[in-house]
Amino acid sequence: xxxxxxxxxxxxxxxxxxxxxxxxxxxxxxxxxxxxxxxxxxxxxxxxxxxxxxxxxxxxxxxxxxxxxxxxxxxxxxxxxxxxxxxxxxxxxxxxxxxxxxxxxxxxxxxxxxxxxxxxxxxxxxxxxxxxxxxxxxxxxxxxxxxxxxxxxxxxxxxxxxxxxxxxxxxxxxxxxxxxxxxxxxxxxxxxxxxxxxxxxxxxxxxxxxxxxxxxxxxxxxxxxxxxxxxxxxxxxxxxxx
Numbered sequence: 001x002x003x004x005x006x007x008x009x010x011x012x013x014x015x016x017x018x019x020x021x022x023x024x025x026x027x028x029x030x031x032x033x034x035x036x037x038x039x040x041x042x043x044x045x046x047x048x049x050x051x052x053x054x055x056x057x058x059x060x061x062x063x064x065x066x067x068x069x070x071x072x073x074x075x076x077x078x079x080x081x082x083x084x085x086x087x088x089x090x091x092x093x094x095x096x097x098x099x100x101x102x103x104x105x106x107x108x109x110x111x112x113x114x115x116x117x118x119x120x121x122x123x124x125x126x127x128x129x130x131x132x133x134x135x136x137x138x139x140x141x142x143x144x145x146x147x148x149x150x151x152x153x154x155x156x157x158x159x160x161x162x163x164x165x166x167x168x169x170x171x172x173x174x175x176x177x178x179x180x181x182x183x184x185x186x187x188x189x190x191x192x193x194x195x196x197x198x199x200x201x202x203x204x205x206x207x208x209x210x211x212x213x214x215x216x217x218x219x220x221x222x223x224x225x226x227x228x229x230x231x232x233x234x235x236x237x238x239x240x241x242x
Contacts, residue, residue, distance in 0.1 A: 032063040045119035066111020088139035117209035135229040166204030
């Protein structure tokens with residue numbers, strides 16, 4: 001009978017993350033110098049991809065990063081990439097930015113390393129859900145426009161969409177779930193998301209990893225103009241192997 005029992009869900013909240021796995025400013029200076037340590041959920045071996053690179057040119061050193069970094073920042077006023085590590089949410093009770101007023105969440109900057117996976121290459125689980133929201137950098141860009149991106153409007157029927165794709169241990173896509181982080185397509189659409197939204201991922205089935213992509217109505221010859229960031233929190237999954 002025990003073998004037929006439904007596995008208890010695991011919720012990855014990020015709250016136990018150490019200081020070395022947290023962005024150390026709204027800009028995330030430690031994301032650019034090699035001192036940031038990518039977060040691993042020790043109990044399950046769930047990993048959150050991150051990488052940085054640097055090169056020297058003309059006597060200057062240039063650094064960049066991509067992937068998933070943990071943060072506790074929720075500055076909703078500062079515009080631009082210098083505030084790339086804030087979520088566009090403030091809990092009135094706790095003052096924090098995470099789901100349900102928690103302290104810690106993840107900010108995702110899209111790139112090849114923005115992958116959630118497992119240390120065990122054979123491990124597959126049913127990821128039930130996660131919560132998503134906008135970063136401040138992206139939200140204020142859509143609200144006000146900036147040097148590269150337009151201000152979103154109902155007149156232009158703008159939109160900003162996140163796609164979450166499941167990948168099996170054999171590298172096969174199991175499906176994709178889409179959620180709008182900004183929606184101006186109809187007069188009654190919500191506009192720019194400012195609250196954490198629960199996303200049902202059960203249709204993806206058992207997966208080894210999750211990948212992400214973003215699409216925007218504000219896209220030009222060189223790709224999407226909207227900043228390629230979003231935030232996530234509280235990943236719930238069931239592991240039938242336990």
